[in-house]
Amino acid sequence: MAARIITAVVGVPAIVLLAHQGGWLFFVLVLGLAEAGLFEYYRLTKVPYLLCTWGYIIAAIFLISIHTQGLQCSWLLFNVGIIGLLLVVLFNFPDYTFQQAGTALLGVCYIPFLFAYLLLLRALPQGGQVTILAFVLTWVVDSAAFLIGSCLGHRPLAPKLSPRKTWEGAWAGLSGSLIVMFWMAPRIDLSWLEAIIIGVAVAVAAMMGDLLESALKRLAKVKDAGRILPGHGGILDRFDALLVVAPTLYFFLELLWRKGR
Secondary structure (H helix, E strand, C coil), X not given: CHHHHHHHHHHHHHHHHHHHHCHHHHHHHHHHHHHHHXXXXXXXXXXXXXXXXXXXXXXXXXXXHHHHHCHHHHHHHHHHXXXXXXXXXXXXXXXXXXXXXXXXXXXXXHCHHHHHHHHHHHCCCCHHHHHHHHHHHHHHHHHHHHHHHHHHCCCEEECCCEEXXXXXXXXXXXXXXXXXXXXXXXXXXXXXXXHHHHHHHHHHHHHHHHHHHHHHHHHHCCCCCCCCECCCECHHHHHCCHHHHHHHHHHHXXXXXXXXX
């Protein structure tokens, strides 16, 4: 418990500060989280070393291009990376299979690709606020679901994936998300209806992200994805929900602000 508290006390302010400042330091944080998360994924799925290396390269190039050039150039480089990955399989056939290549590519799409939405959020108007909002929403949904689920939960939400998650915890997470969005709505020019829609969508996204990682760990038959964060497990254990929250929040805000909001 002490290690868990110390990690949170040090990590949370650092993340908030870097998200507020933006720039290359925040990019380095996102890149580090993405590559560390991808490492955990490859370790769990036992992807061959050469395909792992190519996955790390694709992830780094994609995130760098997102940070420096935006989405348009990034898609081109991402497609080039996919072709390169397939060529690695072809030139090393039959040592590597297309199933292994697919697993390696899924890792890139699941982790660095979704982490990239933190960079896209930061590039939006009021980017510092909405990026911090993504982290806060994730933490609130996760904490509320855990606390209420532990104390009052008795109806399993997804027993085959995560027996400890309950419907009571899910409703608590949803309530926490709505409270945060109601508080933030006037600060980022959202109506109450828009705040409700985003609050519900983000809460569902957070739970989906959590269950996705639970499924991955069950397939790998492990309790934690890693040990890099004392008291919290791995990057995927701590940021699984954020991987789905960030793109969900981005899509809604981009849609609203594109209309001149």
